[in-house]
Amino acid sequence: MTAGETGAARFAEPLSLEAVRERVWKEPAGAVLLLQREPWQHEYAGGLWSAQPAAVWCTVLAEAYLRVDAAEAAFDAVDDAIDLVSGPAGAVTDDVRTALVPVAAVWADLGVYIGDEDAEARCHVYARLAERVDDERRLLLAGAIRAIAVYHHADGERGRRWLERVLTRYQQIAGHTDAGIRMLTSGLAAMDDGLTRGEYRPGSREAFRIPVPGGMVQPDVAAPPHHYLASRVRLHRPYPAAGAGGRT
Numbered sequence: 001m002t003a004g005e006t007g008a009a010r011f012a013e014p015l016s017l018e019a020v021r022e023r024v025w026k027e028p029a030g031a032v033l034l035l036q037r038e039p040w041q042h043e044y045a046g047g048l049w050s051a052q053p054a055a056v057w058c059t060v061l062a063e064a065y066l067r068v069d070a071a072e073a074a075f076d077a078v079d080d081a082i083d084l085v086s087g088p089a090g091a092v093t094d095d096v097r098t099a100l101v102p103v104a105a106v107w108a109d110l111g112v113y114i115g116d117e118d119a120e121a122r123c124h125v126y127a128r129l130a131e132r133v134d135d136e137r138r139l140l141l142a143g144a145i146r147a148i149a150v151y152h153h154a155d156g157e158r159g160r161r162w163l164e165r166v167l168t169r170y171q172q173i174a175g176h177t178d179a180g181i182r183m184l185t186s187g188l189a190a191m192d193d194g195l196t197r198g199e200y201r202p203g204s205r206e207a208f209r210i211p212v213p214g215g216m217v218q219p220d221v222a223a224p225p226h227h228y229l230a231s232r233v234r235l236h237r238p239y240p241a242a243g244a245g246g247r248t
Contacts, residue, residue, distance in 0.1 A: 017052050017216075020060055024217050028067035035061040055084035056216060059103050062110070063217040069208045071114045078107050101129050101138065102215050109212035112148050115236050119149035137180070137221045138214055140170050144184060145212075148232050151191055156238025160191040163229075179223050183213075187229025194238045207231035 015034075023031040040057050058081035065074035081103045104126040111119035123146035130138035143166045151159025167184040174180055210231045211217040213224035 017056065017060070020057075021217050024060060024064045024067060024211075028064050031064040032061070032068055032070075035064060053084070053099070055081040055099065055103065058084060059106055059216045062106050063211055063215055066110065066113065066208050067211070067217075069206075071110060071208070074106075075110050075114070078103060078110060082107065097129055098133055101126075101133055101135070102219065104129050105138070105142075105212050105214040106216070108142065108145050109215070109232070112145055112152070112232050113207065113235060115152060117153060120146055120153060123149050135221075136173060137170075140166050140173075141180070141214055141221055141224070144187065144229055145232070148187070148229065151194075151233065151238050152236045153239055156191070156195050156240065159238070160188065160195060163188055163191060174222075179226070180221075182226050183224045183229050186226060187233055190230035190233035191238070194233065207235055 020031060020035070023034065035057060038054075038057075040052070040054055058077050062074040062077035062081065065071070065077060082100065085099045085103060104122075108119070108123045108126040110116075111122040116122070123142055127139055127142035127146060130136075130142050144163055147159045147162035147166060149159075150162055163184065167181070167188060170178070170180055170184055210225050210228050213228060214221040218225065
């Protein structure tokens with residue numbers, strides 16, 4: 001068998017986006033190894049790889065990296081996805097804007113995850129995109145993630161109030177039994193805990209194992225993982241309220 005035939009055999013497995021998502025959930029290290037090879041770039045990759053834009057696969061790779069706790073590599077991959085969507089000119093057309101929304105969800109989440117000082121700005125970009133595509137659930141989710149960035153980097157109490165407002169609006173559009181309500185309520189409880197104790201403590205689930213709702217791996221914003229927001233809240237200490245002095 002020639003080298004080309006070996007490569008063709010390697011990528012002959014019919015992997016749809018759904019199948020790769022499943023691998024990211026169940027075997028993230030294997031998904032990373034698979035996606036690092038950029039099989040969609042090879043002429044022998046087959047229709048299922050080429051059926052999705054390269055930006056989609058780069059975003060899935062970013063989420064796979066996060067699920068093996070490799071946040072910096074995830075950041076690089078999602079930056080590649082943004083470049084691929086916007087193109088060399090960086091033009092943001094309606095089509096580009098729609099394609100960027102799940103990429104921006106992952107981008108914002110990673111900013112919060114690693115404690116990036118620009119996390120709030122990243123969340124603001126995500127919120128603007130969600131607003132432009134008229135997706136209120138996404139807009140509220142972006143607001144919830146942004147509240148966590150404020151809680152970590154600007155003012156813990158203000159971040160908590162922000163998340164409380166998001167919860168109130170979410171209840172108005174989704175009712176009190178929606179999965180998003182449970183996620184938001186859990187996030188608020190984690191903030192209350194952090195503000196009361198003045199410290200943070202890990203949750204019962206490792207944060208890197210919980211993907212952002214609205215990304216490529218967990219695309220359904222109406223069915224978010226219950227522990228998602230709380231897992232992000234608990235990653236870092238709440239920032240002292242204005243006038244309370246510097247970060248401890």
